Amino acid sequence: MERRRKSHTELARRIVELLRVEGAEPGTKVAEQRLADSFGVSRTPIRAALRLLTETGILSYAPRQGYSLARPLDTASADAPGLPASEEDQLFQAILRDRFANRLGDTLSVNDLMQRYGTARTTVMHVVARMSEDGLLERGHGQHWRFGPAPDSLSAMEESARFRELIEPAALREPGFVPDAALFSDIRRRHQALLTDDILQTEMRAWIDAGADFHDALAACCANRFLARAIRQQTRLRRLSTYHIGANRRRMRDAFHEHLAILDAVEAGDGERAADLMLVHVRAAQNQRPRVSNRGVPPIARPIRR
Amino acid sequence: MTRKTIAFFPEASFGAALNCVGIAQALRERGHEAVFLCDPGFAGVFENYGFAEHPVPMAPDMSDEELEKFWSGFITRHLPHFRLSPEDQLPTYVRDCWEAIVDSAEIAEAPLQAAIGRIDPDAIVVDNVIGFPALMQAGVPWVRMVSCAETEIPDAQVPPVMSGLGAEDVASFPAFRARYEEALGPVHARYNSFRDSRGLPALPPGEFMESSPDLNLLLYAAPLRFDRAEHLSPPRFHYLEGCVREEDPFEMPDIPAATNTPVVYVSFGSLGAADVALFERMIRLFADLPYRFLINVGGYKDSFRDVPDNVHLDYWYPQPSVIEKTDLVIHHGGNNSVHEALYFGKPSIVMPYCWDGHDNARRLHDTGLGVHLDRYAWRDQEMMDALAGLTSDKGMKTRLGDISADMIAADGRRQAAELILNVAR
Numbered sequence: 001m002e003r004r005r006k007s008h009t010e011l012a013r014r015i016v017e018l019l020r021v022e023g024a025e026p027g028t029k030v031a032e033q034r035l036a037d038s039f040g041v042s043r044t045p046i047r048a049a050l051r052l053l054t055e056t057g058i059l060s061y062a063p064r065q066g067y068s069l070a071r072p073l074d075t076a077s078a079d080a081p082g083l084p085a086s087e088e089d090q091l092f093q094a095i096l097r098d099r100f101a102n103r104l105g106d107t108l109s110v111n112d113l114m115q116r117y118g119t120a121r122t123t124v125m126h127v128v129a130r131m132s133e134d135g136l137l138e139r140g141h142g143q144h145w146r147f148g149p150a151p152d153s154l155s156a157m158e159e160s161a162r163f164r165e166l167i168e169p170a171a172l173r174e175p176g177f178v179p180d181a182a183l184f185s186d187i188r189r190r191h192q193a194l195l196t197d198d199i200l201q202t203e204m205r206a207w208i209d210a211g212a213d214f215h216d217a218l219a220a221c222c223a224n225r226f227l228a229r230a231i232r233q234q235t236r237l238r239r240l241s242t243y244h245i246g247a248n249r250r251r252m253r254d255a256f257h258e259h260l261a262i263l264d265a266v267e268a269g270d271g272e273r274a275a276d277l278m279l280v281h282v283r284a285a286q287n288q289r290p291r292v293s294n295r296g297v298p299p300i301a302r303p304i305r306r
Numbered sequence: 307m308t309r310k311t312i313a314f315f316p317e318a319s320f321g322a323a324l325n326c327v328g329i330a331q332a333l334r335e336r337g338h339e340a341v342f343l344c345d346p347g348f349a350g351v352f353e354n355y356g357f358a359e360h361p362v363p364m365a366p367d368m369s370d371e372e373l374e375k376f377w378s379g380f381i382t383r384h385l386p387h388f389r390l391s392p393e394d395q396l397p398t399y400v401r402d403c404w405e406a407i408v409d410s411a412e413i414a415e416a417p418l419q420a421a422i423g424r425i426d427p428d429a430i431v432v433d434n435v436i437g438f439p440a441l442m443q444a445g446v447p448w449v450r451m452v453s454c455a456e457t458e459i460p461d462a463q464v465p466p467v468m469s470g471l472g473a474e475d476v477a478s479f480p481a482f483r484a485r486y487e488e489a490l491g492p493v494h495a496r497y498n499s500f501r502d503s504r505g506l507p508a509l510p511p512g513e514f515m516e517s518s519p520d521l522n523l524l525l526y527a528a529p530l531r532f533d534r535a536e537h538l539s540p541p542r543f544h545y546l547e548g549c550v551r552e553e554d555p556f557e558m559p560d561i562p563a564a565t566n567t568p569v570v571y572v573s574f575g576s577l578g579a580a581d582v583a584l585f586e587r588m589i590r591l592f593a594d595l596p597y598r599f600l601i602n603v604g605g606y607k608d609s610f611r612d613v614p615d616n617v618h619l620d621y622w623y624p625q626p627s628v629i630e631k632t633d634l635v636i637h638h639g640g641n642n643s644v645h646e647a648l649y650f651g652k653p654s655i656v657m658p659y660c661w662d663g664h665d666n667a668r669r670l671h672d673t674g675l676g677v678h679l680d681r682y683a684w685r686d687q688e689m690m691d692a693l694a695g696l697t698s699d700k701g702m703k704t705r706l707g708d709i710s711a712d713m714i715a716a717d718g719r720r721q722a723a724e725l726i727l728n729v730a731r
Contacts, residue, residue, distance in 0.1 A: 097560055102613040153608040154621065200555055246620075249554045250354050289354075289622060290347050291605035292377060292576040293319045295435065295661070296406030298365035299347035300377055300605075 009086040011049035014039060016058060016083070020073045021186050030059060030067040056083050091119055091127045093243075096136070100152050100244040107144045135233055136240070150237045152245070154291075160234060164282045167230050168215070169275035172266065176223025179266050183217045188263055191256050199253045205243070207252050212239035214259045218266070255285065310730045311339045313427035315418070315434065315441060316451075318345040318364055318410075320576060321642045322433040324625075325453050325525065327355050328551035329431070332723035343421050355551075360421045364410040381580045388581065388659035389682050392470040393482060396489035399660055400468060404490055404514070408497045411436050415504070419444075429520075429730035436497070437515040439504035447520040447729045453641050454662035455669070456526040459517065462535040466512075470664030472672050473532055487511040517542065521729045523722055525549060525641060527648055529709055530669050544725055547716035548645040553624035556631060563615030564598045568633035568697045572601040573625065578638045578659060579604030584681065586610070591686050592617055597693065600628060626650075633697050638681075639663030644670060651703075651710030653696040655689075657681040675706065 015035060019028070032050065036043045050067050053059040060070040085093070094117060098104045113124045128145060131137040140146035151160040171177065190210040199207065212235050219231035258281040265274035293299035312333055316322035323344070330340035334356075342352040345364040352359050368376060387399040418440035422430070430441050433451035435458070441448050452458050457467040465471035469482045487494075490512060498508040509516060524538065524545045531545065538545075558569070572588070574581070585603055592599045593614035603610065603619045610619055625643070629635055630650045637643035639658040644666045647654045654676030656667035670676035677692045696702065 094562075098615075101559075101618055102607065102610050103615060105611065154605060155608065200552075204557070246557070248354065250356070289351055290320075290576070292580065293347070294380070294577050295317055295319055295403055296365070296408075296410045297318075297380065297403075298368060298373060298376070299318050299345065300373055 008045060008048045008052055009083065009089065011039065011041070011045055012052045012083055015046075015049055015053065016073065019069060021182070024069050024073065026069050026071055028069045029065075030069060032066070052083070058083070087119070087123055088127050088130070091117055091123060092130060095127065095131070096240055097244050099147060099150075100241055104147075107140050107146045109143045109145065111143070134236055134240075136237070151241050158286065160238065161282055161286050164231075164234055165279060167227055167234070168218070168282060169278045171218060171222040171224065171227045171231055172262075172271050172275040172278055174222055174224045174227060177266075177271060178221055178223070180217065180221050181267075183220065184263055184267060187214050187217050188260065191260055195253065195256055199249045204247060204249070204252075207249075207256075208239060208242045208247065211252065211255060211259065212236075212242075214263075218262075221266075251285065255281065258284070307727065309338055310428040310727060311341065311425065312726055312730065313341050313343055313360075313422065313425050313430045315343040315362070315430060315432045315438070317434040318348055321640050322451070322453055323348060323351055324551055325451070325549050325642055326431065326433050327352065327357070328549035328719045329722045329726070330357055331355065331552055332719035333726070336723060336727070338723075338727065341425055341427070343418065343425075360425060362414050362417045362421050364414045365406075366409075366413065381577075385581060392468055392664045393485055395468075395660060396485055401489050401493060403661070404493045407436050407514070408493055408500065411438055411497070412500055414438060415440050429726055431726060435515060437501070437506070437509075439501065439506050442506065443504070446731055448518050449521045449523060449726055449729065450515065450518040452522060452524040452526075455641060455665040456524060456530070456532055457662070457665045459522075459524070459538065460513070461532070464532045464534060465665065465668075468661055468664060470658070470668050472668050483512065521725055523725065525645065525718070527645060527709070527713060529648070529673055529675060530644075544721070546718035546722055547713040548649045548718045549722055550626050550646055550649045550719070553627045556624050556627035558631060559600070559618045561598045561616060561618060564596065567596050567598050567616070569598045569600065569631065570634045570636060570693065570697075571623070571625075571628050571632040572599060572636040573623070573643065574602075574638040574657070574659070575640050575643075576604045579606050581659075582606050582609045588689075589614065589617055591689060595690065595693065597633075597697075600632070634693065639666035639670070641666060645713075648675065648706070648709055649713045651706040653677075653699070653702055653706060655679055655692050655696065657684070674702070675709075 018038065019030070030050065032043045032046050035046045039046070050059060054061050054067065057070060059067045061067050095104070095113065110121060110124050110128060113119070113128070114121055128137060132139070135148050136150060137145045138148045149156060151157045187210070191214070194207055194210055215235040216232055219228040219235070222228040222231070258277065262274050262277045262281065265277055290299035314326040314330055316326040326342070333340045341358045341360060343360050343362045344352060346361045349359055349361060384399050384402070387395055390398060415438065418438060422440065422444045427446060429447045429449060430444060431449045431451060432438065432441050433453050435454065455467065457464055460466070463473065463476070465473060465475065466479055466482045466486060471478055471482060494511060494514070497514055501508060519542070522543045524543065525548065526545055527547050528545070579602065585601065589601070589610070593616065597616065599617045600623065601617060601619050602623050604621060607619050607621050613619055626646050629646050629652055632652060634655065635643065635647040635652050636655040636657065637647070639656045639662065641662060644654065654670055656670055656676050657679050658664045658667040659681050667678045671678035677696060679688060679692060
């Protein structure tokens with residue numbers, strides 16, 4: 001694995017995201033100080049992140065002129081293509097990949113992870129800390145960590161969906177829900193851009209991210225911090241599991257149309273309708289394929305996703 | 307040509323359902339409307355491919371709890387039967403299934419009539435193993451899809467259906483047929499009685515569906531076909547070289563432990579996935595072999611722990627897209643699996659456990675297009691030899707490549723769509 005500090009890569013991603021949301025065009029100047037102020041960090045890590053973005057061709061640098069955007073940013077994707085994954089990112093994804101593939105048990109230790117992935121203790125500890133923050137790992141007995149609940153099995157997916165049926169419509173009905181026009185406009189632009197593509201032929205990552213960002217955006221507008229937090233956590237877990245478990249592409253396309261209809265209702269000030277549409281949306285995602293069937297006898301209609 | 311409406315009525319199993327999706331996609335590409343009559347338990351399957359669905363109950367109404375209990379009992383009762391010979395399955399598994407199938411024909415009759423009245427189709431395509439009076443008496447042409455095995459249409463030179471016998475075992479045909487008719491006598495009489503009540507003539511012993519007077523499509527590729535005493539000739543009978551549907555693209559999962567090794571796809575269908583112990587045994591062996599294994603474990607993924615690094619399990623794979631990217635397929639002899647493997651030029655290891663699987667496994671073995679392994683009596687070395695042999699056999703690869711090219715050129719979906727449109731009113 002190529003060693004790169006997680007903070008620089010992460011910061012680089014956040015810079016790209018900021019530029020994309022701002023609608024930056026090629027040639028737009030990128031000032032170090034403004035970024036340092038925006039992210040609340042010193043100029044040193046910002047400089048390192050800008051160098052990284054220059055290496056990957058997203059930014060260009062000219063002496064005395066500084067950094068500027070070198071190419072158009074994909075309106076559909078929040079990702080920064082070509083940006084190398086840090087060693088910690090790679091380990092984070094490898095652990096999730098193996099967990100969702102039933103290769104890792106329910107509990108593990110830092111030593112287990114060092115041995116399995118041939119990675120330094122410091123890196124493993126950083127990743128474990130990050131997974132703990134995300135609710136993916138919980139502290140167990142002694143030196144052990146335990147995987148927290150995630151939508152990684154049929155039963156867990158059903159439980160997650162039933163939980164979301166409770167919280168996501170409720171967030172839209174909550175007093176003080178204030179639509180964020182800029183955020184919604186960005187979400188809408190990305191959805192519409194993806195819907196012009198043939199979903200059967202495009203990379204799923206951009207769809208997964210845009211879909212998850214839609215749910216996060218609604219959480220961000222919800223005045224009830226507890227509901228917002230619960231939605232964000234569910235979205236985070238679903239986003240990560242979908243990267244590895246996959247999604248039904250045709251269903252994803254339908255879901256995007258449903259997202260847009262929910263945004264329409266929210267922006268029209270019709271929270272009740274938005275909440276109803278959200279409930280239908282969450283339920284629709286559960287109906288996929290019969291689990292088992294045989295000649296002459298009734299199929300079990302409980303869902304198998306994908 | 308004016309826009310036609312074609313109603314598909316597949317049985318409530320994935321094989322028939324997804325096979326019909328392939329033909330329906332070809333009809334849609336030609337500007338016609340395809341709609342599906344389906345059991346409520348299959349609701350959403352066809353909609354997922356963009357087709358309208360009309361629910362037709364084919365089984366007694368059950369609550370979720372009753373359904374769970376039913377399936378739990380069905381699997382417990384029948385898993386041991388899958389270890390039996392085809393002949394010994396007749397009075398155990400096969401008879402039980404036919405009882406349920408006759409029930410489904412009786413239950414579906416009234417809702418089927420109503421649905422056809424609403425849809426007013428120009429033709430009906432039925433992919434099932436039993437005749438439905440409501441379809442045959444709808445007053446529009448009907449098409450029979452024969453999509454289990456060629457053995458479904460009896461012939462003196464073709465082995466009896468579900469026998470697993472080869473064409474050269476002709477001396478054993480009469481005994482198996484006698485056993486079949488004996489085991490199914492009461493349920494066959496019940497079905498004939500139902501037909502009589504609907505004004506249809508009785509069928510000969512052992513037969514539950516007649517050929518259509520309009521069109522019969524046999525999903526059986528040329529290299530597998532039998533030499534019949536009575537040829538099944540056009541215009542009533544046509545063979546199709548596969549009806550492979552368009553599926554979601556498949557992104558190969560990241561399996562760093564075995565990068566660049568041959569890929570083996572394993573699927574025994576949704577019912578076969580219930581045999582968790584068999585998969586566990588296979589996975590234990592696979593862990594040390596130089597291949598990547600993608601295993602469709604259906605609804606049972608959560609039963610597996612400590613999955614090896616070279617094995618990837620999933621609830622569902624977009625099978626045709628997966629097979630296209632694999633080097634070998636291990637399956638149960640379901641006709642779709644057989645034909646999807648041939649369509650993409652991949653060799654098969656077939657481990658059948660019931661119904662048409664026995665016939666297809668034997669036929670693939672006899673025609674040299676795969677290896678038939680006993681589902682339970684196989685030895686580790688046999689499996690390893692089959693894997694190594696089939697992934698390195700250059701002669702077979704060339705032959706399968708030629709078959710694949712022929713099947714792709716024949717375009718069974720398009721051919722089926724045109725034949726159906728020709729007979730539609």
